[in-house]
Amino acid sequence: MRGLMYKQLMTFRAPALMIIGLQLFLTATAMMSFAENELNQGFIAVSMVVPFVLFSVTNGELFRYDEREKWCSFAASTPQTSKGQVQVKYYFTLAANSVILFVCMLCDAVYMAFVGDTSASSISVGVMFFCLSLFMNALEYPFFFRFGSDHGGQVKGASTWAVILLILIYLLFGDISFLLNVNLAEFLLGLFSSTATLWTMALLPVISLVLFYLSYLVSLKMYRKGMESYEQ
Amino acid sequence: MSNKSLTIRRIVIFCVLAFLPVAIMVLLMDLYYGELIFVSEKATVGIYLSGMLGMMFPAAANLLTRLITKEGMGNNLLALNFKGHGRWYAASVLAPLGEVAVAAVLLCTIYLNGMSFGEIFPADGLSDKTAILLFQIEYSMIVFFPAFGEEWGWRGYLMPKLSEVMGKPAAVVVGGVIWGLWHAPLTISGHNFGVDYPGYPFVGILLMCVLCIADNAFLTLLTEKTGSIYPASFFHMLNNNCSMLVFLSIFGSPQAVEAANGIPTVQAFLTIMLPPTVLLGAGSFILLLKKRKPDAC
Numbered sequence: 001m002r003g004l005m006y007k008q009l010m011t012f013r014a015p016a017l018m019i020i021g022l023q024l025f026l027t028a029t030a031m032m033s034f035a036e037n038e039l040n041q042g043f044i045a046v047s048m049v050v051p052f053v054l055f056s057v058t059n060g061e062l063f064r065y066d067e068r069e070k071w072c073s074f075a076a077s078t079p080q081t082s083k084g085q086v087q088v089k090y091y092f093t094l095a096a097n098s099v100i101l102f103v104c105m106l107c108d109a110v111y112m113a114f115v116g117d118t119s120a121s122s123i124s125v126g127v128m129f130f131c132l133s134l135f136m137n138a139l140e141y142p143f144f145f146r147f148g149s150d151h152g153g154q155v156k157g158a159s160t161w162a163v164i165l166l167i168l169i170y171l172l173f174g175d176i177s178f179l180l181n182v183n184l185a186e187f188l189l190g191l192f193s194s195t196a197t198l199w200t201m202a203l204l205p206v207i208s209l210v211l212f213y214l215s216y217l218v219s220l221k222m223y224r225k226g227m228e229s230y231e232q
Numbered sequence: 233m234s235n236k237s238l239t240i241r242r243i244v245i246f247c248v249l250a251f252l253p254v255a256i257m258v259l260l261m262d263l264y265y266g267e268l269i270f271v272s273e274k275a276t277v278g279i280y281l282s283g284m285l286g287m288m289f290p291a292a293a294n295l296l297t298r299l300i301t302k303e304g305m306g307n308n309l310l311a312l313n314f315k316g317h318g319r320w321y322a323a324s325v326l327a328p329l330g331e332v333a334v335a336a337v338l339l340c341t342i343y344l345n346g347m348s349f350g351e352i353f354p355a356d357g358l359s360d361k362t363a364i365l366l367f368q369i370e371y372s373m374i375v376f377f378p379a380f381g382e383e384w385g386w387r388g389y390l391m392p393k394l395s396e397v398m399g400k401p402a403a404v405v406v407g408g409v410i411w412g413l414w415h416a417p418l419t420i421s422g423h424n425f426g427v428d429y430p431g432y433p434f435v436g437i438l439l440m441c442v443l444c445i446a447d448n449a450f451l452t453l454l455t456e457k458t459g460s461i462y463p464a465s466f467f468h469m470l471n472n473n474c475s476m477l478v479f480l481s482i483f484g485s486p487q488a489v490e491a492a493n494g495i496p497t498v499q500a501f502l503t504i505m506l507p508p509t510v511l512l513g514a515g516s517f518i519l520l521l522k523k524r525k526p527d528a529c
Contacts, residue, residue, distance in 0.1 A: 001311075091312075102377050109284050118276040127371050195360050202366040205373070 048126035060149035138215035249293035270422030287378035290385020324463035379468035408445030446513025
């Protein structure tokens with residue numbers, strides 16, 4: 001498994017460097033924006049969100065090099081078998097999201113030290129997006145295994161566009177008074193006040209982890225079917 | 233150099249690398265704020281940073297000692313090893329919550345016995361409170377990284393080395409004392425007990441050593457049984473983030489919280505916090521000493 005993890009790290013190193021680099025850049029920007037203006041929590045909150053979004057956008061890279069029938073047949077004959085091939089994607093995703101959260105925590109600590117105020121912390125936003133990222137990955141990985149990263153990506157893209165379209169329709173015709181004159185961090189923190197939202201937030205980590213495990217079980221089945229459809 | 237003396241040399245290097253940065257960091261923060269940080273009202277950032285960064289020094293000491301003594305990364309306990317060890321993972325999450333429950337019972341029976349159950353834990357807003365508790369438990373994952381930092385140092389490096397040198401029972405005690413003494417700069421700065429107690433700071437340091445010996449037994453057991461450092465990290469994470477006071481501040485009435493806050497820290501520690509921890513530690517110690525039956529041929 002260690003070897004497979006290393007292989008995964010090597011194939012994903014460019015996106016990984018980009019994500020961490022961007023995260024550091026956003027934190028530096030948040031610090032610079034503080035030097036000029038008042039405390040701007042929105043900025044640091046964004047720097048907690050963007051890396052997770054970026055990981056979700058680039059995670060197809062984890063699959064790209066494995067989508068050949070020869071490789072799949074070879075992988076199935078290794079001691080880890082095809083189960084190990086699926087397992088490593090999930091382990092790596094968990095590890096990558098954890099590293100992103102860890103860097104979020106460090107950036108948050110640096111920002112807090114710079115600002116000199118613990119209320120400047122936005123790490124709970126980072127934790128929430130860590131869970132959301134696992135949730136999203138759990139939904140899309142079975143598609144990746146079944147249809148390959150390109151077609152799986154298309155399915156992901158289509159569903160993302162559908163969601164964006166729905167949001168746009170709501171923004172055009174729905175009641176958006178609650179969004180006006182509120183910054184992102186205040187808006188996210190304000191969500192905590194309602195009981196339903198509180199329960200949703202409290203259950204999100206549990207739901208994400210359970211879904212992540214179920215997704216792994218589904219992917220095991222999908223991988224075998226997907227293998228047959230790969231090109232030589 | 234014999235194996236034993238090399239191991240002792242590694243232990244000494246590890247301890248120096250783990251102790252020094254924390255002592256320097258706390259001293260610098262005390263100097264920066266002009267008062268002891270854990271009793272200062274203006275040092276909230278300092279407290280946060282010393283908690284987050286200070287706890288990572290043992291992990292850094294583990295890495296550096298391996299580099300300095302050219303030990304390599306063997307036996308690093310970083311594998312998950314979840315398969316077949318699910319019950320130990322479950323124990324790592326349930327044990328700290330169990331400790332909190334026992335501590336809450338002790339608090340109610342010893343200090344809040346003049347109040348009815350309903351007065352201590354009012355039933356209003358129970359749904360919200362439960363969600364907040366769940367939220368507090370799950371979002372403890374922020375503390376996971378610092379907790380991992382400590383565990384990878386103490387249980388991931390020091391304990392296996394001490395067990396090599398002096399056997400398991402003595403290693404648990406000595407390891408606990410070393411771990412407790414590592415907290416000394418924090419204890420002197422008012423962490424856990426404040427500064428207004430008889431025998432400050434020696435009594436605080438001594439009590440911290442006792443607590444660390446008890447916790448060390450359970451954490452060593454978890455690490456040995458699973459061959460992984462993560463269960464110990466989960467326990468440490470929840471232990472730090474979901475204390476009895478957190479539980480009381482969520483579920484308790486303002487009067488109960490006020491009464492609990494009025495108990496002198498050392499007294500509260502001895503009567504509420506220490507008993508469940510010692511109980512868990514004693515049980516773990518017995519399990520650690522229990523020899524495995526040889527496999528039947």
